[in-house]
Amino acid sequence: MPTLSRAMVVLMLAVAAGCASLTDGPDRPRTAPELVGTYEFGRAGFAETVELHADGSYTRTLLGHLGQDSASFDGTWRVEGNRILFTPGAGLPSSSAPEPSEAFFYRHKPAFAPQRLIKFGRVDDWFVYVPQASR
Structure with missing residues (x-):
């Protein structure tokens, strides 16, 4: 039984090592001006960018791969x-918008x-x- 317990602890530490902490920077809510910019996400054949504009609008671009065309969507964003x-x-479906997200500092950005x-x-780092x- 002790061997199994040690194996579980090692496994949990390995999983945690590949995760982003939500406190890698100032411990306070992020402000809209801090978040303005272009963000990228992509792993395993899927990629997108999200541009957060200072006027509260965004542009989300799903980048095509394997012969697919890219697609762009727009809308508004706000911080709570x-x-x-x-x-x-x-006129755009709700699925065209990014999911409700949590803002934090990752690698001090x-x-x-x-x-x-x-x-x-x-x-998990894959979903940031x-x-x-900056990757």
Whole structure:
């Protein structure tokens, strides 16, 4: 039994090592001006960018691969505490907007990740939207 317990602890530490902490910077809510910029996300054949504009609008571009065309969507965004909420543009389906996300500092730069993927104050690095060209 002690061997099994040690194996579980080692496994949990290995999983936690590949996660982003939501406290990698100032421990305060992010402000809208701090979040303005272009973010990228992409792994395993899927990539997108999200541009958060200072006027409260956004442009989300799903980047095509394997012969698919890219697609862009727009809408508005706002900050509520640590959350970023997205509203799709007129006539666009709700699925065209990024998911409600939590803003935090990742490697000391503003970043965000879908709230549903954040567990116990951590999120897998794969799901973090980071400032463009910072990976």
